[in-house]
Amino acid sequence: xxxxxxxxxxxxxxxxxxxxxxxxxxxxxxxxxxxxxxxxxxxxxxxxxxxxxxxxxxxxxxxxxxxxxxxxxxxxxxxxxxxxxxxxxxxxxxxxxxxxxxxxxxxxxxxxxxxxxxxxxxxxxxxxxxxxxxxxxxxxxxxxxxxx
Amino acid sequence: xxxxxxxxxxxxxxxxxxxxxxxxxxxxxxxxxxxxxxxxxxxxxxxxxxxxxxxxxxxxxxxxxxxxxxxxxxxxxxxxxxxxxxxxxxxxxxxxxxxxxxxxxxxxxxxxxxxxxxxxxxxxxxxxxxxxxxxxxxxxxxxxxxxxxxxxxxxxxxxxxxxxxxxxxxxxxxxxxxxxxxxxxxxxxxxxxxxxxxxxxxxxxxxxxxxxxxxxxxxxxxxxxxxxxxxxxxxxxxxxxxxxxxxxxxxxxxxxxxxxxxxxxxxxxxxxxxxxxxxxxxxxxxxxxxxxxxxxxxxxxxxxxxxxxxxxxxxxxxxxxxxxxxxxxxxxxxxxxxxxxxxxxxxxxxxxxxxxxxxxxxxxxxxxxxxxxxxxxxxxxx
Numbered sequence: 001x002x003x004x005x006x007x008x009x010x011x012x013x014x015x016x017x018x019x020x021x022x023x024x025x026x027x028x029x030x031x032x033x034x035x036x037x038x039x040x041x042x043x044x045x046x047x048x049x050x051x052x053x054x055x056x057x058x059x060x061x062x063x064x065x066x067x068x069x070x071x072x073x074x075x076x077x078x079x080x081x082x083x084x085x086x087x088x089x090x091x092x093x094x095x096x097x098x099x100x101x102x103x104x105x106x107x108x109x110x111x112x113x114x115x116x117x118x119x120x121x122x123x124x125x126x127x128x129x130x131x132x133x134x135x136x137x138x139x140x141x142x143x144x145x146x147x148x
Numbered sequence: 149x150x151x152x153x154x155x156x157x158x159x160x161x162x163x164x165x166x167x168x169x170x171x172x173x174x175x176x177x178x179x180x181x182x183x184x185x186x187x188x189x190x191x192x193x194x195x196x197x198x199x200x201x202x203x204x205x206x207x208x209x210x211x212x213x214x215x216x217x218x219x220x221x222x223x224x225x226x227x228x229x230x231x232x233x234x235x236x237x238x239x240x241x242x243x244x245x246x247x248x249x250x251x252x253x254x255x256x257x258x259x260x261x262x263x264x265x266x267x268x269x270x271x272x273x274x275x276x277x278x279x280x281x282x283x284x285x286x287x288x289x290x291x292x293x294x295x296x297x298x299x300x301x302x303x304x305x306x307x308x309x310x311x312x313x314x315x316x317x318x319x320x321x322x323x324x325x326x327x328x329x330x331x332x333x334x335x336x337x338x339x340x341x342x343x344x345x346x347x348x349x350x351x352x353x354x355x356x357x358x359x360x361x362x363x364x365x366x367x368x369x370x371x372x373x374x375x376x377x378x379x380x381x382x383x384x385x386x387x388x389x390x391x392x393x394x395x396x397x398x399x400x401x402x403x404x405x406x407x408x409x410x411x412x413x414x415x416x417x418x419x420x421x422x423x424x425x426x427x428x429x430x431x432x433x434x435x436x437x438x439x440x441x442x443x444x445x446x447x448x449x450x451x452x453x454x455x456x457x458x459x460x461x462x463x464x465x466x467x468x469x470x471x472x473x474x475x476x477x478x479x480x481x482x483x484x485x486x487x488x489x490x491x492x493x494x495x496x497x498x499x500x501x502x503x504x505x506x507x508x509x510x511x512x513x514x515x516x517x518x519x520x521x522x523x524x525x526x527x528x529x530x
Contacts, residue, residue, distance in 0.1 A: 107194070107228055
């Protein structure tokens with residue numbers, strides 16, 4: 001049986017416009033975003049955070065290079081951050097980075113093993129941005145408000 | 149019956165392949181991409197490996213035989229050095245085996261896949277110089293990465309696993325993202341040279357000054373995008389043609405992808421024209437596919453795919469002929485089990501009908517051959 005090309009492409013067109021699951025709005029709980037205390041930024045939107053951590057935005061307004069740092073893939077704080085701030089599951093974020101890596105485009109942010117390591121990195125790197133568990137000690141860095 | 153002997157690797161090649169595969173296997177325990185970076189974050193090492201077993205019910209297709217073959221794999225090891233946020237160097241080696249495919253006889257065991265210097269200009273512009281992956285269609289840049297593919301390979305109708313296919317360009321590419329509110333355009337252009345093996349599996353055609361580009365329209369619906377690509381080049385060193393003969397090729401590709409949580413659908417149409425009256429042949433090819441993946445859970449997906457290749461070919465001269473119709477068709481269903489993003493096990497069955505068989509010449513116009521084949525594969529990446 002010959003299947004007309006137009007039918008094949010039309011089937012693809014119809015099926016691809018079925019919308020997916022909408023990203024969740026930032027919840028503000030489950031993580032807190034931190035930047036270096038010298039960074040003038042005091043608030044970020046979910047879109048800002050997504051672009052920073054997916055390396056689609058690579059410099060702060062003053063021109064300083066952005067250095068995002070991530071948490072371990074199976075940590076609770078990363079799961080909360082991925083779902084709420086990046087609008088996708090940790091698994092989907094890993095797949096996103098696989099596509100970036102193997103198309104030769106980019107590599108994921110550095111991954112540090114704990115909240116303390118993230119705080120220390122952000123404290124000592126002027127362009128760094130990270131996230132830590134809510135209520136965790138963030139001395140020496142600045143916690144950023146997340147705006148909708 | 150297949151009479152082609154298995155290719156025997158020279159000791160040096162065997163060592164290189166073994167080293168590559170062992171390195172990949174040892175590194176694959178890392179569960180996520182960020183784990184493969186140096187302590188200062190400047191050097192990253194990544195890789196992927198897919199090992200498969202394939203078997204057909206008769207004709208040999210894509211190197212798969214009726215006896216079955218496990219000499220079927222693809223792997224790569226990538227090194228990326230980010231000197232600073234603007235400058236990077238990338239090097240990737242690859243290894244591929246295609247069972248009893250004649251291509252496995254002529255392609256190197258370990259190949260330099262890419263080597264390029266990358267320079268970023270601001271937030272949205274990047275330039276790469278060297279041997280770069282051609283940015284064309286949904287899959288060309290990631291065509292061998294099993295953990296990112298629904299089936300063993302990217303749709304062969306459009307991406308080829310055969311002669312007259314090149315995956316890279318020796319030259320330069322420039323890419324730019326253009327944000328347009330909730331939409332965004334990704335624009336890539338490339339220029340350079342490349343070689344590809346021709347139907348005699350001995351003569352490499354050469355392309356100089358080939359160029360093309362790809363535009364993606366990213367919609368406000370997360371995961372939905374549409375694209376169009378173009379490729380134009382002149383081929384020299386043609387087999388069975390005068391030394392100065394050249395053939396102009398022009399190709400277009402249209403792509404549509406919806407990649408959502410529980411459903412992914414992709415469709416692409418590739419149109420190419422080639423040949424010259426002086427060369428004794430003129431041809432047009434149209435190839436298209438639709439692929440759907442229903443993710444029953446995060447780790448289990450069901451895949452369906454239909455591929456078609458139409459050809460119009462007019463060959464003049466004493467042995468001239470014309471062909472106009474469906475050249476090849478491949479219908480596939482598969483199951484994809486991915487307990488982690490860096491591990492996928494796939495079982496797929498294909499029903500093929502066409503001329504692309506490898507156990508005997510099948511002239512155009514003869515009844516198309518039929519074959520069913522299955523592939524079981526395991527993919528990992530880090």
